[in-house]
Amino acid sequence: QVQLVESGGGLVQAGGSLRLSCAASRRTFQTGAMGWFRQAPGKEREFVAAISWSGGTYYADSVKGRFTISRDNANDKVYLQMNSLKPEDTAVYYCAARTGTGIAATASAYNYWGQGTQVTVSS
Secondary structure, X not given: OOOEEEEOOEEEEOOOOEEEEEEEOHHHHOOOOEEEEEEOOOOOOEEXXXXXXXXXXXXXXXXXXXXXXXXXXXXXXXXXXXXXXXXXXXXXEEEEEOOOOOOOOOHHHOOEEOOOEEEEEEO
C-alpha cells in the first residue's frame, strides 16, 4: 500500500525555521520525483518545491533562497527545510509523489499524497 506521512509542522514566529519530513513507503519512494505543496485557507493548493530521484531540485519563486528540499533515498524520506519564515507561508503542507522521474510543479502530475501538516507563522 502506498503511504506518505508528513511531520514537523507547528507554530513559529516570523523569521524562524521549521523542518518538515515526509516518510514514504518503499514502493512510493521508488516511483521517482517527490514534491511539497501547500494550501492556505481559501486558496488553491500551490507548488512549493520538487526533487528528482537523482537530486535535481526546483522551487517556487516565493520560497527560493529560503526553503531547501532534500531526500534520503536509503531511508525513504524527503525533507523541506524552511528558513526565514513569513506569515504568508502559513498553510497546510503536503508531501506528494509521482510515478514519473522528472520534476513537476503541477499538482495533477502527482499520484500520491500525504495527509498534510499545519505550518503557522506568527508576525
